[in-house]
Amino acid sequence: MAGDSHSAERSVERTLGHLRALDSPSAQIPAQPLTLEDLYRQQRMRMVRLAILLVDDPATAEDVVQEAFTGLYRNWSGLRDAKAAIGYLRTAVVNGSRSVLRRRKTAREYQPPHQTDARSAESLAMLTSEHQAVVVALGQLPRRQREVLVLRYYGDLSEAEIADATGVSRGTVKSTASRGLEALQKLMGN
Structure with a gap:
């Protein structure tokens, strides 16, 4: 079973690392102070990709990121x-994505569930079939497991940074990642 978990971890790491590399091959933060406009130009697409991986819908992801930048604008002087x-x-x-997913869950309780694949053809066409399988399997994980794996392997964050972004302890991040990788392994049939 430990070998299976490592196989899933390698698949997730390859896929999300590939997406991370596509998004920002060298997104370094300059030493001089940034303006909000600079930050928007440098980080917008990376944040949109993060949101897409969490909510699985490009239009909704754009809205989540726009709200995040609006909040940043309101709090800019305090950073x-x-x-x-x-x-x-x-x-x-992450919090905006959670809100979207909660609203979706509530809406599904009042409407018959339906399956739609909201990913753009272009975004999936750029991925190999193995990468596509990983992205599809990630979409089937529980919210917290998906968040932790996406932040770890796409966001390239440490356990402490993930804990801070998601509001859980480092131990919870570690155990959630482990359970998520096991679940992915089962979903991908490896």
Whole structure:
């Protein structure tokens, strides 16, 4: 079973690492202070991809990110530096995605469930079949497991940063990642 878990971890790491590399091959934060406009240009697409991986709908992801930047604008004067702004954005995107998923769940209780694949053809066409299988399996995981795996392997965050972004303890992050990788392994049939 430990070998299976490592296989799922390698698949997730390859897929989300591939997406991360496509999004920002060298997104370094400059030493000089950034303006909100600079931050928007540098981080917007990365935050949209993060939201897409969490909510599985490009239009909704755009809305979540726009709300995150609006919140950042309102709180801009209270931030310490650009790294704090990026952390604020990441947390706002995760929380906004959670809200979207809660609203979807509530809406499904009142309407018959239906399956739609909201991913754009372009985004899936850029991925190999193995990568596509990983993205599909991620979409089937419980919210917290998906969040932790996406933040770890796409966001390239440490356990402490994930704990901060999601509002859970580091131990919960570690156990959630482990359970998520096991669930992915089962979903992918490896």
